[in-house]
Amino acid sequence: MAARQQQRRKFRDRKDIFWDFSDAELIRRYRLDRAGIVAVTDLVRDELHSQTCRNKALSPELKVAITLRYLATGKMQLCSGDDFGVSQPTISRVIWQTITALTAPRVFHQFVKFPLTRQEVQRKQVEFMAIARFPGVEGVIDGTHVRIVAPKDDEYAYVNRKRYHSINVQIVFDATYKILDIVTKWPGSVHDAHILDESGLKMLFEDNYVPQPCHLLGDSGYPFKQWLLTPYTNRQLAGPQANYNR
Incomplete structure (x- = not known):
């Protein structure tokens, strides 16, 4: 005692x-x-x-x-x-x-929810239109690498192109920087385009859950789709294509 x-x-x-x-x-x-x-x-x-x-x-x-x-x-x-x-x-x-x-x-879906009604989509499009007169845009998509400590299992898979360990996080945000969709499960070596191809976001657009016409904007790391607009890669552009890129 x-x-x-x-x-x-x-x-x-x-x-x-x-x-x-x-x-x-x-x-x-x-x-x-x-x-x-x-x-x-x-x-x-x-x-x-x-x-x-x-x-x-x-x-x-x-x-x-x-x-x-x-x-x-x-x-x-x-x-x-x-x-x-x-x-x-x-x-x-x-x-x-x-x-x-x-x-x-x-809790999560109170704050991160992709707009699917026509009224919600049109409101997002109006907000983007006010920025650069770009019509029909609901959100912007990109991947961001979140640095992590090297894991014990499959360590090599988490090494990204800049040679550090990370999670490649896919994020879609609107004109006010509010996150609309996020995917956080892929190791750093996985390409942005592959993450999108395996995501539920692609299904929402291609199965017509999102009212059309509606677009996301992405960089040249993504494939061009009817619902995903990416830049022209030719640097000698002029006229409408140059205006589109700008």
Whole structure:
């Protein structure tokens, strides 16, 4: 019994970020102010709520703050643990639990949803038309490489053309930079065109779920399609083709 008492866990003081920081300081550290952190927490509060108060269970707000801090800075989990007064294994579990909750379909589709009604599509087209007088465009598509630590399995597949390990993420966004569609499952060596060819986005257009006429804009890494407009590659262009590229 004496040995157990000696080994009793010691809990460090935990930071109350809402008390310690102003909104401006919260944005610097977490990319969101007080209201933003609470809004994100409310989306996943039930999933993050601890079933017991034993061992000074973390509040949903603190779990979200820990995750935001990690995502905003890429800071080492051990350093984040020191900042928040919790252990590194706890930081790791919290980040996994919070991201899993935030990416659940119930939450994800509230914010990332490809427009399929004629009214939604026309609104996106009007927004793009106001930028460069380019008609019929609903969104812009591209791939972006998110750097990762080299995985143990199939390591070579994640090496991209710039020779670092990554995930090649396909993103479609509208004229206000809002993400409409995202695919995050392909290793860095996979070409943008292949990702599109295997995506549900292609099915939406080719099976006529998207009201026509409607186009995406892409760079020359994509094939030209009726619904996917890409640049002419001839640099000696003039007239309408040059205007199209511009």
